[in-house]
Amino acid sequence: MFPEIVQVVPNENYTVTIYFEDGKAVLYDISQLLEKEMFQPLKDKNFFINAYTIINDTLAWDLAGNRDVSKCIDIDPETLYALQAIDDRTA
Template structure:
């Protein structure tokens, strides 16, 4: 089964809540990722949060602002699903 990401919510401490199609919510900690290679540009917290989105059915950063699925930084949804801890929805995101 392919795990599809429906929504992502970035935080001020380089974490991202990832909402999967099956109802699970995972928490990805990007604090180590942003120290490596092309991801270093995401150390700017405003860029990290403002470009964080869903592209290619997974967590991605749309650095061009064009929502181009070929021109983004995205992560493997299966890896995210299998390696990130399950969490409950954060209270501050409930409206």
């Protein structure tokens, strides 16, 4: 089991800074995913920045606005935790 995500900060350049409960911080670049059909809603920068959430201990974007896990775009927490840690002392 991976540490839970405790904070997510979306950035203007389609990256997301993710903070885990164990203190690890990572930067995830979703720009390469935006051409895939399931990620199309994230092309709307306003949606990308404002609809993110943490559901089931991972990063997700709430498509319906009601935290229904069946209507979210989420990223595998193993994928996120496997990223190289960044030095982010603003957390």
